[in-house]
Amino acid sequence: MALDEERLENVRMLRESAAAVADRSDLSRVRAQRFRQPGFDRAVWRQMGELGWLGLRLPEERGGAGLGMAELIALTEELGAALAPEPFISALMATDMLDGARLEAALTGEAVILAAWQEKPRQLDGEVETSFVDGRVSGRKLQVPMALGADAFAVTTPQGVAIVDAGDPGLSIEITPAQDGGHWGTLTFNGARGEPGRAPRESWLDEAVLATAATLLGIIDATLERTVDYLNVRQQFGVKIGTFQALQHRAVDLKQQALLTRASIEDAAAIMDEGQGPAAKAASSRAKARASDAALIVTRQAIQLHGGIGYTDEHDIGLFLRKAMVLAPSLGDSALHRRRFAQFQTQADAKEGLPA
Amino acid sequence: MSASRYTLDDYNALGDDDFRALVRDFLKECHPPELRNPVKRLHWDEAKPWYMELSRHGWLAPNWPKQYGGMGLSASKQLIYVEEFENFGAARTPDHGMMLFGPLLIRYGSEEQKAHFLPKILSGEHIWCQGYSEPNAGSDLASLRTQAVLDGDEWVINGQKTWTTLGGDADWIFMLVRTDPAAKKQEGISFLLVPMKSKGVSVKPIVNLDLQDEFSEVFFDDVRVPKANLVGELNKGWSMAKALLGFERIFLGSPRQSAHAFARLKGLAQHYGVWDDPIVRDRYNQLWLDLEDHKALYERFADILRRGETLGADVSLLKLNQSELYQRISEFMLQIAGEDGGRLEPVDGNADLHAPGIFLTARAATIYGGASEVQRNIIAKNVLRLP
Numbered sequence: 083m084a085l086d087e088e089r090l091e092n093v094r095m096l097r098e099s100a101a102a103v104a105d106r107s108d109l110s111r112v113r114a115q116r117f118r119q120p121g122f123d124r125a126v127w128r129q130m131g132e133l134g135w136l137g138l139r140l141p142e143e144r145g146g147a148g149l150g151m152a153e154l155i156a157l158t159e160e161l162g163a164a165l166a167p168e169p170f171i172s173a174l175m176a177t178d179m180l181d182g183a184r185l186e187a188a189l190t191g192e193a194v195i196l197a198a199w200q201e202k203p204r205q206l207d208g209e210v211e212t213s214f215v216d217g218r219v220s221g222r223k224l225q226v227p228m229a230l231g232a233d234a235f236a237v238t239t240p241q242g243v244a245i246v247d248a249g250d251p252g253l254s255i256e257i258t259p260a261q262d263g264g265h266w267g268t269l270t271f272n273g274a275r276g277e278p279g280r281a282p283r284e285s286w287l288d289e290a291v292l293a294t295a296a297t298l299l300g301i302i303d304a305t306l307e308r309t310v311d312y313l314n315v316r317q318q319f320g321v322k323i324g325t326f327q328a329l330q331h332r333a334v335d336l337k338q339q340a341l342l343t344r345a346s347i348e349d350a351a352a353i354m355d356e357g358q359g360p361a362a363k364a365a366s367s368r369a370k371a372r373a374s375d376a377a378l379i380v381t382r383q384a385i386q387l388h389g390g391i392g393y394t395d396e397h398d399i400g401l402f403l404r405k406a407m408v409l410a411p412s413l414g415d416s417a418l419h420r421r422r423f424a425q426f427q428t429q430a431d432a433k434e435g436l437p438a
Numbered sequence: 439m440s441a442s443r444y445t446l447d448d449y450n451a452l453g454d455d456d457f458r459a460l461v462r463d464f465l466k467e468c469h470p471p472e473l474r475n476p477v478k479r480l481h482w483d484e485a486k487p488w489y490m491e492l493s494r495h496g497w498l499a500p501n502w503p504k505q506y507g508g509m510g511l512s513a514s515k516q517l518i519y520v521e522e523f524e525n526f527g528a529a530r531t532p533d534h535g536m537m538l539f540g541p542l543l544i545r546y547g548s549e550e551q552k553a554h555f556l557p558k559i560l561s562g563e564h565i566w567c568q569g570y571s572e573p574n575a576g577s578d579l580a581s582l583r584t585q586a587v588l589d590g591d592e593w594v595i596n597g598q599k600t601w602t603t604l605g606g607d608a609d610w611i612f613m614l615v616r617t618d619p620a621a622k623k624q625e626g627i628s629f630l631l632v633p634m635k636s637k638g639v640s641v642k643p644i645v646n647l648d649l650q651d652e653f654s655e656v657f658f659d660d661v662r663v664p665k666a667n668l669v670g671e672l673n674k675g676w677s678m679a680k681a682l683l684g685f686e687r688i689f690l691g692s693p694r695q696s697a698h699a700f701a702r703l704k705g706l707a708q709h710y711g712v713w714d715d716p717i718v719r720d721r722y723n724q725l726w727l728d729l730e731d732h733k734a735l736y737e738r739f740a741d742i743l744r745r746g747e748t749l750g751a752d753v754s755l756l757k758l759n760q761s762e763l764y765q766r767i768s769e770f771m772l773q774i775a776g777e778d779g780g781r782l783e784p785v786d787g788n789a790d791l792h793a794p795g796i797f798l799t800a801r802a803a804t805i806y807g808g809a810s811e812v813q814r815n816i817i818a819k820n821v822l823r824l825p
């Protein structure tokens with residue numbers, strides 16, 4: 083379904099402002115943040131707040147921008163293309179669970195509050211066990227991106243959301259450095275003090291899944307652009323290597339992956355903008371499965387097409403592969419999402435009265 | 439060399455099983471335990487104890503003939519040697535001397551050169567690196583521009599090499615230089631041997647994709663070496679290099695890397711709790727068959743060498759198949775690791791479980807030693823005789 087004029091304008095403006103905050107043609111900021119702590123810019127974070135991004139999906143009555151999925155994927159795609167290290171998606175997930183002063187601080191970018199929801203490797207849906215009883219949180223949360231830069235965490239529990247300050251003595255954070263130069267945190271809560279947050283909107287997780295897929299799409303497109311540029315400048319045997327048909331065909335195969343991924347993601351956004359339910363879940367999973375696989379194919383081949391220089395850390399093309407290695411399995415790898423797609427699409431078809 | 443129970447006159451006289459048992463015992467007894475399964479490729483100072491141990495028992499050069507201090511192993515014995523080293527997790531030592539330079543010298547070197555250099559490789563006195571590639575001469579190697587000009591009794595070298603593996607560790611470089619700028623590009627190239635300590639040589643390490651400083655740029659600024667450091671005939675370096683590529687390709691086509699990765703696959707799947715998943719098992723079995731078939735292919739090529747015949751252009755297929763199999767295994771490992779596929783450091787410091795490290799390292803295998811695209815060109819042209 084095509085977007086109307088107003089939404090097309092939103093998308094255009096978001097892309098433009100994204101380019102101003104995170105420049106896809108200059109990765110010097112990204113390099114400077116790699117393997118440092120906390121690994122991202124507070125100044126950029128505040129800018130994101132000023133631009134209204136941190137409440138992009140939040141309804142206007144809650145202080146958000148009330149924009150749709152088409153807008154969110156446009157933005158995260160740009161952030162992906164620029165390899166922005168900020169834990170934007172995790173923060174979006176968290177704002178959904180905040181109220182009052184916490185929400186305000188998170189929306190303006192004054193505070194970095196991240197979502198802590200996952201408890202097992204390769205987990206998306208399903209039970210969580212972390213407890214929140216008498217204002218105390220106990221349990222363990224995994225894979226919180228850039229956890230060292232957070233002021234607080236929005237923690238999901240069966241008793242509701244708890245907001246825990248990063249400095250709480252009952253919370254210990256173990257850091258795992260990641261290939262992209264960032265890190266993730268394993269959060270162990272041992273009677274940490276929590277204040278109640280609010281339950282996130284139902285579509286919360288699927289929105290994060292699709293936003294991650296769109297980040298990967300940004301990576302795919304930027305990788306392909308750079309690789310095609312390289313084929314147009316590198317010379318061997320007295321000609322540009324882009325002259326070789328073997329490489330032309332390879333580049334076309336990668337373009338095919340890029341286009342399929344875009345089609346899948348934009349379709350999913352349209353479905354999600356229409357409403358919630360199994361069809362929306364199936365669509366987000368379909369897009370993430372595609373994006374995870376395509377991103378690894380494209381970034382891997384980009385190294386190959388660059389030859390020796392692609393195997394150096396000095397050249398930027400490797401940064402895209404490293405980011406894809408982190409994001410492809412994050413919020414569910416392709417196998418998980420293929421299964422999840424089949425499960426929810428079957429439900430959606432049954433609802434429509436289609437044969438299973 | 440002080441002989442030991444591992445030092446035999448004729449290893450090929452042993453049955454395969456006996457030889458395999460010998461290799462296992464050797465590794466158990468002689469391999470320094472702290473160097474087992476290194477996370478990264480070792481630099482010379484780290485690998486030295488193991489290198490010297492191999493040297494002491496005469497086990498350093500499985501591929502060289504006995505008369506030059508090698509083990510003189512048959513193809514099938516070399517395969518067993520490789521397999522057992524990989525299964526054990528033996529550390530790879532700097533091996534350009536054994537694998538590339540040794541065979542070059544044995545084939546094209548003068549008697550004096552062989553007598554001088556080969557023993558020094560075996561004793562660990564000389565570590566060699568390979569100086570072929572330049573910034574503008576990669577796949578198109580013949581367009582190399584580093585120049586050597588004869589000045590009296592000395593060659594004067596100017597130019598730059600790049601991607602030189604272990605360039606910072608090496609004592610010597612065997613390099614291709616342009617000695618006749620006027621000739622057609624393949625015809626003015628020669629082989630020169632240059633000490634890395636020479637005045638005018640400078641080495642700048644390059645950090646690779648796996649964040650290791652394994653290769654380097656090497657700059658030559660009026661570097662002087664004696665005239666006698668030329669190997670083989672003047673301006674015939676290209677055809678020698680091409681003949682040598684056969685050795686390089688059979689080395690890179692040996693199942694070593696794939697076997698190394700495959701040997702870690704089951705443990706990885708068990709660690710991540712997916713070993714009993716039928717889909718994982720089927721993929722594992724596929725790769726297993728791929729590896730066994732590759733070994734069979736390798737033996738065919740290794741046999742050609744053993745019979746003293748020259749390898750044909752089809753050896754490119756061996757290198758192609760090995761490097762791509764290695765990558766497929768590494769990609770499956772990454773998939774198995776899930777979120778840990780994005781880890782920078784091994785889980786529990788255990789290199790066997792470091793899927794992302796193996797995945798990244800494997801990226802290079804389809805680039806060095808002739809990129810896959812170039813190997814396919816060679817096969818299309820010289821094997822299939824396509825126009």
Ligand SMILES: Cc1cc2nc3c(=O)[nH]c(=O)nc-3n(C[C@H](O)[C@H](O)[C@H](O)COP(=O)(O)OP(=O)(O)OC[C@H]3O[C@@H](n4cnc5c(N)ncnc54)[C@H](O)[C@@H]3O)c2cc1C
Nearest residue numbers: 326386387389390568570571576577601603802806809811
């Ligand atoms: C880890 C590593 C270690 C190395 N160690 C050494 C070493 O010790 N000594 C040394 O001398 N060199 C070494 N090399 C260099 C290696 O041999 C070169 O990288 C390789 O030959 C490719 O050259 P290039 O990097 O210039 O890539 P390019 O030649 O620029 O290739 C770029 C892309 O174009 C493709 N291409 C080029 N020509 C064609 C064609 N005709 N048809 C179709 N496709 C084509 C390539 O396949 C590749 O995908 C090493 C490289 C690596 C990655």
